[in-house]
Amino acid sequence: MMHHVSDEMLEDYVSGQLSAGWSLGVATHLALCPACRKRVQVLEAVGGVLLENIEPVPTASTSLQDIMSRIAEPRDEIIAVTPTSPTRPRGGNLTPILPEPLRQMVGGDVAHLKWRRLNGDVSQVIFETGDQTTSCRLLRVKAGRPVAEHSHGGNEFTLVLAGSFSDKLGTFARGDVELTDEHVEHQPIAGPDEDCICLAVTDAPLRFRNPIVRLFQPLFKI
Ligand SMILES: [Zn+2]
Structure with missing residues (x-):
């Protein structure tokens, strides 16, 4: 199912067989997707x-x-999973950008996080889930700007939380999931209207085409 969690992944989630990183990704999607909550x-x-x-x-x-x-x-x-709360958080917008359980895991909504710049267009927040088999991060890409072209050493689960991005597989907006693996090379580009914020879960480093980006990978843990 394009833009949703696959049947296989949802079954593994329900039967408790996903490690914490993937499980967080699925739970966050469920908070934003009534259709997949029904499937659960x-x-x-x-x-x-x-x-x-x-x-x-x-x-x-x-x-x-x-x-x-x-x-x-x-x-x-x-x-x-509790759907996104419509209550007003302290000093914030009406609806938090990060739904639970993600918000609690990273320690607040996007405005309260320490974003670390990867370059002029992309910044990230890496956070721990206690799961050694996956790496979890929030990525923020400036409106209309690309992420460096890359393929994957393993699986990548990307869930859009704000704005949108497009690549050769389609366009993804808030709540949408893109699942990619080592067979997919893509260059996501953020939609033109607002910054794109995503949750990304990976189980292996990305493979960037640009050698300079590769040089900085260990520093950015991406
Ligand atoms: Zn769904």
Whole structure:
């Protein structure tokens, strides 16, 4: 599913098999995407039925009709993620740019963070999730400006939180996810109207085409 979390990733999320970095990415997308929250509800319902069937239960409670009705029933308690709060944060805008659980993980909304410049167009905030297998950061790209062309040593999960960006795979706006891997080389360009802020989760360093950018990679941990 373009712009959403893949079926495989969502299943791994629901069954608790994603490491903390990917899990944070999925949870943040869920906070912004009612469609994927619905998919999680269905997966949870199916998972619950499968688990119940492992134990001996009266056959009457496991009819197909029963399973279908459980899937159809909204089960609010299984939504682990709170949608973006409409309340006004201290001194900030009406709606925070960073939804929970991301905001708490990085220690505030975008205006309160220490952004570190990578060049004139791009700055970042690297933060720890306690997950050694992934690297998590917020990236901020100036409106209308590109990120250096790169491919990937592994998987990259990019979730747009403000503004938008475009590359050869499409245009991505707030809430949209782009999943790329070692087969994709791209040059994202921020939309012209406002700075693009993204959550990026990677499990290997990016591969930049420009040798000067490569030279600075260890310094920027990108
Ligand atoms: Zn979605």
